[in-house]
Amino acid sequence: MKAVVCTEYGKPVELVERPDPVAGPGQVVVEVEAAGVNYVDGLMVGGTYQIRPPLPFTPGYEVAGRLADGTRVLAITGIGGYATHVVVAESQAVPLPEGFDPRTAAAFAQSYCTARYALKERAGLRHGERVLVLGAGGGVGLAAIQVAGAMGATVLAAASTPEKRERAARAGADEVIGYEGLKAAARRWGVDVVVDPVGGELSEEALRSLREGGRLLVVGFAGGGIPRLPANQVLLRNRAVVGVDWGAWSMSHAAANRLMLQELLTMPGIDPAPPEARPLEEAGRAMDDLINRRVTGKIVLVPAS
Numbered sequence: 001m002k003a004v005v006c007t008e009y010g011k012p013v014e015l016v017e018r019p020d021p022v023a024g025p026g027q028v029v030v031e032v033e034a035a036g037v038n039y040v041d042g043l044m045v046g047g048t049y050q051i052r053p054p055l056p057f058t059p060g061y062e063v064a065g066r067l068a069d070g071t072r073v074l075a076i077t078g079i080g081g082y083a084t085h086v087v088v089a090e091s092q093a094v095p096l097p098e099g100f101d102p103r104t105a106a107a108f109a110q111s112y113c114t115a116r117y118a119l120k121e122r123a124g125l126r127h128g129e130r131v132l133v134l135g136a137g138g139g140v141g142l143a144a145i146q147v148a149g150a151m152g153a154t155v156l157a158a159a160s161t162p163e164k165r166e167r168a169a170r171a172g173a174d175e176v177i178g179y180e181g182l183k184a185a186a187r188r189w190g191v192d193v194v195v196d197p198v199g200g201e202l203s204e205e206a207l208r209s210l211r212e213g214g215r216l217l218v219v220g221f222a223g224g225g226i227p228r229l230p231a232n233q234v235l236l237r238n239r240a241v242v243g244v245d246w247g248a249w250s251m252s253h254a255a256a257n258r259l260m261l262q263e264l265l266t267m268p269g270i271d272p273a274p275p276e277a278r279p280l281e282e283a284g285r286a287m288d289d290l291i292n293r294r295v296t297g298k299i300v301l302v303p304a305s
Contacts, residue, residue, distance in 0.1 A: 002303065003083035004283040007056045009047025013082075013284045021087045028067050028090050034106035034277070035081040036062040037299040038139070039222060040247070042287035044079070053079050059283070060086075060301075064096065064105035072096045074105045074261070076250065082283050084303040091254065094261055107275040107298035110246075111143035112264045113257065114219065118195060118244040119147055123215045127152030129192040132209070134202055135222055136173065137164020139298045142273070144195040145171045150269035156189050158182060158202075164296050171273065183209045193217065200225035207233050207241070215240045222293060275300045 001020050004013050023029045041059040043049035060081020064074045073093040080086045096105050119125040131148040135141040136157035148155050149172050157173035159165045165176045177185050179202060186194075186209035193214065194206040199221030207216050207229055216229075218241060234241055250257040264270060275298035278286050286299045 001085040003058045005056045006045045030065040032063045032065040033102040034300040035060045036107040037286045042291040062109045064102040106300045111139040114246040115143040115147040117246040118217045122242045123193045130154050132156045132191045132194045134196045135198040136168035137296045140197045142171045145173050198223040203227035212237045219244045277302045
């Protein structure tokens with residue numbers, strides 16, 4: 001087998017050959033057809049994530065591929081996905097619906113589960129509410145547009161470039177805007193929930209735009225800055241700032257997360273766009289592009305056939 005390996009935090013990854021993996025009790029080997037590239041992968045390789053896997057390690061949070069019997073599955077790996085083969089617990093391998101493209105599946109779990117967990121479990125989104133999605137051209141943003149719409153919400157999407165805004169519109173956003181004048185536009189529109197995977201100055205603007213009982217969902221800091229939010233703006237109008245750590249929740253609630261993932265795979269209104277595919281040997285460049293916000297939508301790594 002081949003695998004991408006991080007031997008030193010903050011240094012380029014390497015593609016190496018390793019012995020083929022063997023499944024233990026309660027495990028299965030997945031022949032990887034595609035591995036999703038996620039922001040967290042780049043943070044782990046850079047040594048800036050709160051979890052620092054022992055070196056050397058193979059990054060890769062999610063994969064799609066085949067089992068020995070030919071069944072196509074999606075699996076959340078945490079690490080180890082950037083490879084031609086990976087061993088996972090049998091309970092982590094979720095069968096794909098008939099016709100669900102494995103490349104699309106490989107880019108599905110992290111983004112859509114984060115969006116669903118954020119909106120349903122953390123925000124308690126109600127039918128008819130209005131949702132502002134920041135970073136709407138990224139993986140979590142595009143997923144949040146569709147999940148919010150499927151839950152009966154109206155979606156205002158905000159993104160930094162025309163290309164990303166066009167992608168957000170195609171994903172189903174009811175209205176799309178840039179970041180200039182964000183607070184004023186969101187106030188005019190009326191916002192109950194903000195999905196914020198961006199951070200930085202935009203977080204405070206979004207918080208100030210919330211109407212009575214509004215909730216700001218803190219998903220991540222892709223913009224590079226961890227905001228210092230004014231507490232008086234939380235107090236005003238009975239707003240709430242809510243943390244969203246789907247990754248930690250999924251590890252401690254594996255059965256509930258599996259059910260959520262199965263639900264999302266067949267939920268009406270969920271129609272993920274095909275991701276950009278790159279060869280496995282371009283893993284380092286793919287992570288760098290994602291960290292530096294040069295990506296619209298999602299990237300997957302595809303092992304050579």
